[in-house]
Amino acid sequence: MSMPTPPFLKIRGLKTHFPVEKGLLVRKTVATVKAVDGIDLDLNQGEILGLVGESGCGKSTLGRTILQLIEPTQGSVHLNGRCLTELKGKALRESRKDFQMIFQDPYASLNPRMTVYDTLAEALLSHQSIPKSELSQRVGQWMNRVGLSPRFIKKYPHEFSGGQRQRIAIARALVVEPKLLIADEAVSALDVSIQAQIINLLARLSKEMNLTMIFISHDLSVVKHIADRIAVMYLGRMVELGSAESLFDHPRHPYTQALVSAVPIPDPSRERTRRRMLLPGDPPSPMHPPSGCSFHPRCPHAADACQVAFPEWVREGDRSIACSRLEVVP
Amino acid sequence: MALLKLSDLKTFFHTRAGVVRAVNGVSFSIEKGETLGIVGESGSGKSVACYSLMGLIPKPPGKIESGQALFDGEDLLQLSEAQLNRIRGRRIAMIFQDPMTSLNPYLRIEDQLIEPLLLHGLADKHGARKKALEMLEKVGIPGAARRIRMYPHEFSGGMRQRVMIAMALITEPDLLIADEPTTALDVTVQAQILELIKSMQQQLNMAVIFISHDLGVVAGFCDRVNVMYSGQIVESGHTDAIFTHPSHPYNQALQRSIPALQAKGQELFTIEGQPPDLTRPVSGCAFAARCVHASHACSQTSPHLECVDEGHWSACLRVQQHEITLAP
Known part of the structure; x- marks a missing residue:
C-alpha cells in the first residue's frame, strides 16, 4: 500500500480469544472462542466505517478491543501514531478521552441516580479543569448541541x-472531544422516526468535530446511509470491505450477497419480485468454527479448496474480498 | 363473513x-x-x-x-x-x-x-x-x-x-x-x-x-396493512396502496424516515417531536402536533377512519376533504 500519510487508526493482526472453562473447583480451559480472529484495518481521520455482521460475529468485541475495554490476545491498535495496546494504568486512563463509545441501551449506560448535569459535568471535569461557575453553561451548550433543551438539565x-437518552449518551461521549468514536448499535433500539433523528445528529456532529467513527450495526440500510466504507464480518473475521454504496449495490462475497438480499425493502412491488438468497442453517458456533473459509458450510459456491485454508484477500478497485471463488460468484 | x-x-x-x-x-x-x-x-x-x-x-x-x-x-x-x-x-x-x-x-x-x-x-x-x-x-x-x-x-x-x-x-x-x-x-x-x-x-x-x-x-x-398511531388506526388499505398512495401524513412521514429509501449523504427525513402522552386526552387528531399539514380544524375535530379510495381508509381530515394529496 502506498499511502502518503500513515492511517489515523491502524489495526494490525488483532485477535481476541476468550477461554471457555469447565470444572467446579479446578477450572480447566476446554476451548477458546475466537471472537475476533485476525483483523487488519486502516481508517483515515474523519472517516466513518460501518461494521456489519450478524449476532456473534465479533463486531462488538472488535469495537471493545479497539478501545482497550477488552485486552487483545494478539495484535496492535495505533491511533494517531500512538500504540493503544501498549498503554497501561494511568496512561491508558488519561488517553481514554481520545476514544469514546456509545452503546445500544442508553438506559443501561447512564447512571439512573445522576441528572443530566451530573453526568455531563463529570465527563467534562474528568478531562479538563473548568471553573464551577462555567460548568452549567458548558453543560447547557452541549445539551443544545445534541438537541436537548437546557431546561431539562436537572432531570x-x-x-x-x-x-432523548441516547442524545445524553452521545453528549457524554463527545464532551471530552474524542478523536475516535465507536457507536455500538447506537440506534437499534429506537423507533424508525427517532432513529432518523439520531442518525442525523451523529452524522452532523461527526462532520463538525472531524470525528473518526466506527458505526457497528446489524442494520445494513442504516449503515449504508451513515458510513463512507463498510466492513462485513463473519465469525471473527472480515470477509469484505469497500465503499458503502458500491458494497451495498454490488456485494461480491457470497455472505455479503446473502446479507444484502435478506434486508427487507419497504416497497411491495420490489419486495415481491426480487430474488432472495436464503442461507441454510444458522451461523456456526465461534467455539468450533469450520476449517478454512468459515462460511463454506453455508456457501452456495463453496469448493473443496474452501475447506482447507482461509482465502487470500482479492482486490477489485477499492474493494477487498476474502473469497477464492470469485470467478464463479455472480 | x-x-x-x-x-x-x-x-x-x-x-x-x-x-x-x-x-x-x-x-x-x-x-x-x-x-x-x-x-x-x-x-x-x-x-x-x-x-x-x-x-x-x-x-x-x-x-x-x-x-x-x-x-x-x-x-x-x-x-x-x-x-x-x-x-x-x-x-x-x-x-x-x-x-x-x-x-x-x-x-x-x-x-x-x-x-x-x-x-x-x-x-x-x-x-x-x-x-x-x-x-x-x-x-x-x-x-x-x-x-x-x-x-x-x-x-x-x-x-x-x-x-x-x-x-x-x-x-x-x-x-x-x-x-x-x-x-x-x-x-x-x-x-x-x-x-x-x-x-x-x-x-x-x-x-x-x-x-x-x-x-x-x-x-x-x-396483503393489507393497518397503520396505528397513539392507540388508533390512522390508515388502512391494501399493502400496495399504503406504500404507493399514502393517505395519512403519519404513514407518509414514517415511510420517508426509513434510511433504506433515502439518498446517501443527505439528512434523513425525520418526524419532529415525540408521540403524545397517552395519559392525556387529546382533542382533535393525535398526530396534529407533529404534522406538517395540520390546520386549525385538526386540533379541534376528532378524526375517524373514512373511505378515501376503494378498500383504502384514512383518518386524516384534510385528506378526507381533498385539501391535500400525499406523494409516496
Missing part, C-alpha cells in the same frame, strides 16, 4: 424517552 | 400516573387465509389490541372499556376464561418476539409441543408424539428425532422461533397472531422465518395478523 434518565 | 371482526375496541390501563388510553377505538376485520399487517411505533397500541383479543391483558390495571370481537359468531371479549381456553391455542394461536421467554426452560421440546394437542383432546399421547415430530420436521429443524428430546437452551434463536411456530401451528389454527416474530433475529434468519410462516400459512389456509414496527417486512409479507 434524571428515567424522565427522558429512549431517543 | 369475516373470520374475525373487531369493532370499537378500547383498552385502557388505570395506573397511578393516570388512565393510559393504549387502544382507543380500533376496528378491523380479517378474512380466512388473509395476512393483515399492523404497523406502528412503540406505544402505538398494536400489541395491546391483539393481547385484548386473546384475553391476555392483565386486569387490573388493564380494562377493556368497550368493543366487540366476533370470531365465528362468538364475541371473544365476552367469553369466560374457560370458554376462551377452548379457542386459544387451538383455533387462534400466537407467537411472540422472544422465543426464549415464551418457551418453558424446564421442559423438553417434545413435552411442550404435545401439550396443546393433549389439552384440547385432539390426540392421545402416542398420536401427539408422532404429530410433534412431523411438525418439527415441517418447520425445518434438522435431526428432528434427536432434537425433540432437547431443552430450549440447546437451540439457537432462530431454531427456538421455529419451535414456537411448530407449537403454535400444531393444532392447525384458523388464525395466527404473530407479534414481532422476527424482530430479535438476524436478517438472514429473519428471511428464513418469514418464508416458513408464509409456506405454513399456505398449507393450512390460515389467516395471519402480523404485528411489526418494520415497514420493510410488512411490505413483502402482508
